[in-house]
Amino acid sequence: MPEGDTVYRAAARLRTALVDHPLTRGELRHPRLSTVDLKGRVVVGVRSAGKHLFIRFDRNLSLRSHLMMDGAWDVYTPRMRWRRPAHQVRALLVNAERQAVGFNLHEMALVPTDEESRLVGHLGPDLLDPGWGPELEAEAVRRLAAEPDRALGLALLDQRVMAGVGNVYKAEVCHILGVTPWSPVSAVDAGEAVRLSRELLDKNKLVVDRNTTGDLRRGRDLWVYGRRRSGCLRCGGPVVAGVQGADVRERVAYFCPVCQAGPRSSG
Template sequence: MPEGDTVFLAGRRLDEALSGRVLLRGELRHPRWATADLAGREVLGVRSVGKHLFTRFSGDLSLHSHFRMDGAWHLYRPGEKWRRPGHQVRAVLEVPDRVVVGFSLHDLELLPTGEEHRLVGHLGPDLLGEGWGDADEAEAVRRLAADPERELGVALLDQRVFAGVGNLYKAEVCFLLKVSPWSPVSAVDPAEAVRLSRRLLLANAWRPEQSTTGSLARGRQHWVFERAGKPCFRCGTRVRVGGQGEGVHERPAYWCPRCQPGPIA
């Protein structure tokens, strides 16, 4: 599932392409919204909230989308060939010089703009939210520290604690905090965990490449994420991977057994 910075960047690109423009074409190829026609509406802006995206239109109307595992928004010039097959298309928003196509967006919903909270009101503070301040940080810290015995890796992925961290940043935050993902929240300073999570997301928010090491060289972008069996960049020990979470919430957790002491899978 995409990280919060991926959704943030997608939202900014859509906002630049569509905001202030009137739609020539606005199709939703989704069973629930197939009869909706957005043509003629002005796009007022596109906003990300954690991993959720809202495209706002004139007439107090918003289109909510969520990437899940395979969704994406693409930008094209009129007449340009689309890079994914037509059967995956769920939305087409066109203005005179750009065509915005949503692929595999399984979660689409049209709703009054004033009711967006209905879909994201349960989320914790958005790590990439506009106007992030001391109050947002304090609330994120409070939510993270509320269950000190909870596994840190699980807590970092809980969007109700704070929104935006996915499996990549979970692995990298745990590595940089020098604890295994199965360590309890109490093993770290929750304020440090919040600040580090936000700092990593911010570092990558305006580019498609994601690096937590400071390097964009191939194979050097991440400390442990998706590096199972390869030597740790710090100590040379082979990085390990194990499942964390239960049922549909289980995700692979990557860690260095030497640099990250604590419980393991």
């Protein structure tokens, strides 16, 4: 599931494959961008901002994309077979050595590079910002603590609070903190919640197999997320999957009734 670490890792792959190389082919298969031809443009940078990804070209142009639930950026050599069908391709950036293929991309937009903030300025501090430090941490803590009665799980998912946490990390952070996702923000130390979220994302930003437990043995990588059949990794008891949020923001919320205190909702 694409979360901040997935997008960070995708940006790193694209950076290696594309930066400083002119495009021999540059197509955007999107209704509003289908007439754009990026051939000849030089990629000068790639960055992630929470769950958003920006590919920067020369002459002050940036392509923004979002992976949502099903998007991906893959990198191939010219003769490699794509891992997904061609009808899912939304962006194709090719140079002499690599093909960068964007599948099922969302929120695609071309903007002047110096106006990127217009698209992501509403986000809270990016947990994987290379410049992360006391100021960004303090701002994230301030935003998280601003609504003490809000359900912690929903606050963690709110990219306006801090950018990068998705449903997997929501479940894992709540479990490590010992509270259910429906517990109010005031039930935990906001600073601890921010630092833990940052720590888990940072630890996983360059690895494919996400791990929040520190146990590298097979099947022991997550505490509760997706463990309805196998049980809580800490106590061995059953993991419950409830529903949190509404409409398009509705998400499954995994928790352990033994290890996590607080209100709960069963699904």
